[in-house]
Amino acid sequence: MLELEHIQKAFDGVPVLKDLSLQVEDGEIVSILGPSGCGKTTLLNIILGIVDADQGEIRYSGEDLTRTPMEKRGFNIVFQDYALFPNLNVQQNITYGLRNKPGISSREEVDELIDLLGLREHLGKRIDQLSGGQKQRVALARTLVMKPRILLLDEPLSALDGVIKESIKDRIKTIAREYHLTTIIVTHDPEEALTLSDRVLIIDQGSISQYARPDEIVHQPRNDFVRKFILRQLEIKRGNIYALFGDRPQLAGEAV
Numbered sequence: 001m002l003e004l005e006h007i008q009k010a011f012d013g014v015p016v017l018k019d020l021s022l023q024v025e026d027g028e029i030v031s032i033l034g035p036s037g038c039g040k041t042t043l044l045n046i047i048l049g050i051v052d053a054d055q056g057e058i059r060y061s062g063e064d065l066t067r068t069p070m071e072k073r074g075f076n077i078v079f080q081d082y083a084l085f086p087n088l089n090v091q092q093n094i095t096y097g098l099r100n101k102p103g104i105s106s107r108e109e110v111d112e113l114i115d116l117l118g119l120r121e122h123l124g125k126r127i128d129q130l131s132g133g134q135k136q137r138v139a140l141a142r143t144l145v146m147k148p149r150i151l152l153l154d155e156p157l158s159a160l161d162g163v164i165k166e167s168i169k170d171r172i173k174t175i176a177r178e179y180h181l182t183t184i185i186v187t188h189d190p191e192e193a194l195t196l197s198d199r200v201l202i203i204d205q206g207s208i209s210q211y212a213r214p215d216e217i218v219h220q221p222r223n224d225f226v227r228k229f230i231l232r233q234l235e236i237k238r239g240n241i242y243a244l245f246g247d248r249p250q251l252a253g254e255a256v
């Protein structure tokens with residue numbers, strides 16, 4: 001279990017995270033959701049270990065990691081821009097990290113990931129020959145071969161659209177379940193957070209507004225921020241579609 005206790009962070013005297021405490025169970029998918037500037041990335045960076053909290057503690061499986069440097073925490077992140085190596089092909093990108101730590105993943109395990117992420121036919125391609133969704137899958141594979149104890153994803157779907165987005169969402173879920181991998185995702189999109197996660201952490205100006213399962217957030221929003229900001233956005237999205245095209249059509253086999 002990952003435990004954050006009383007995390008506080010200020011930049012230039014301005015508080016950005018205000019006394020955040022939460023727990024993430026092993027194998028759980030948690031989204032960090034909130035408007036721009038609320039402190040999502042700062043929290044992700046504190047968990048990863050590239051930003052230090054001013055106050056508070058981070059523990060993983062009971063071990064205090066508060067002062068443990070990033071490379072010793074065993075967590076790993078897929079950045080928003082994927083940060084792939086343009087001069088290497090897909091296969092070389094995926095196995096790059098294993099050069100310094102051979103044996104972390106066996107050849108069979110790497111092969112399994114390549115198949116799980118549907119990358120076999122792309123292994124010889126250069127990065128600039130890939131679509132956005134394919135790049136995202138390479139970035140995921142490259143991170144997963146290093147067997148992180150926690151997988152952190154920064155806006156993993158924001159550059160993708162439609163069917164590709166759904167397919168990456170499914171793959172993230174499959175990987176989290178199959179490898180029992182704790183996965184923490186930053187997003188500003190309520191629909192994404194509610195459909196992808198086991199629990200959603202909603203942050204409003206550096207404080208936890210609600211931390212709950214998606215169905216609880218939808219049916220029992222804890223305050224006006226959740227109601228107005230999060231749920232209203234979903235209604236507007238849905239409303240826009242129906243306003244444009246009329247009511248939802250009846251699906252085959254559905255009771256009238």
Ligand SMILES: Nc1ncnc2c1ncn2[C@@H]1O[C@H](COP(=O)(O)OP(=O)(O)OP(=O)(O)O)[C@@H](O)[C@H]1O
Nearest residue numbers: 011012016034035036037038039040041042043188
């Ligand atoms: N290194 C830094 N120095 C100074 N201020 C910072 C620094 N990093 C973040 N901030 C400030 O902290 C606040 C929270 O930033 P953060 O990037 O965590 O927000 P966010 O919720 O991830 O936003 P977005 O969705 O726009 O990426 C912002 O006001 C930002 O300007």
